[in-house]
Amino acid sequence: MLKSVPKLKSFNSPRTIANKLIRELQRKLPQYLLFEIYQKHFLFYQRVLAQKPKDKNKIYSLHEPDVYVIAKGKDHKQYEYGNKVSIVSTKDTNIIVGVASHDKNIHDSKTLTVAISHANSNRNKPIKQAVCDRGYVGAKIVLGAHIILPKKALKRDNRYQRDKKRKLCKRRAAIEPIIGHLKSDFRLSRNLLKGQVGDEINVLRPLHK
Known part of the structure; x- marks a missing residue:
């Protein structure tokens, strides 16, 4: 038995x-x-202990309760845990003129106000055009800056306007290696500072090196 x-x-x-x-x-x-x-x-x-898998505003870390999930949509990395960061660089020289750390997981289009505001504070003239990726759909004009997104050309645009928009959207891709450089060489991929203030310090730290 x-x-x-x-x-x-x-x-x-x-x-x-x-x-x-x-x-x-x-x-x-x-x-x-x-x-x-x-x-x-x-x-x-x-x-x-009471939260369930499908609950909203879940706590993912006991020592960092403000951490949230960011959907990446990539095959090798579908999600990231942390907080969103916005990087603003110039079109020709790729100099970083503005950064912003976001304490809430808001839509990308709503992060532009803080990012452009910080960039304008570091420039002599306000930004008139901002080229973003498709994740920022919904934003058209933010703080006087016209938001340009990659999309189908309008029928009313002539050949010059279409080529200009295409070149600007291609040029936007130049910020991707800058972001990778900040993550790998300036430790932005992992934040060791605590709290929302620590998130803001962690973003500003590479700019002072």
């Missing part, structure tokens, strides 16, 4: 272990510690 093997404690899921620890602490800690000093921490941990 086969005997059932007793379930080992190590087989319990991390969620089960964490729930047991919280219940044990709630039983043994004095009331003033639970409701005065550590109440915020207990509520935070209970929120993490």
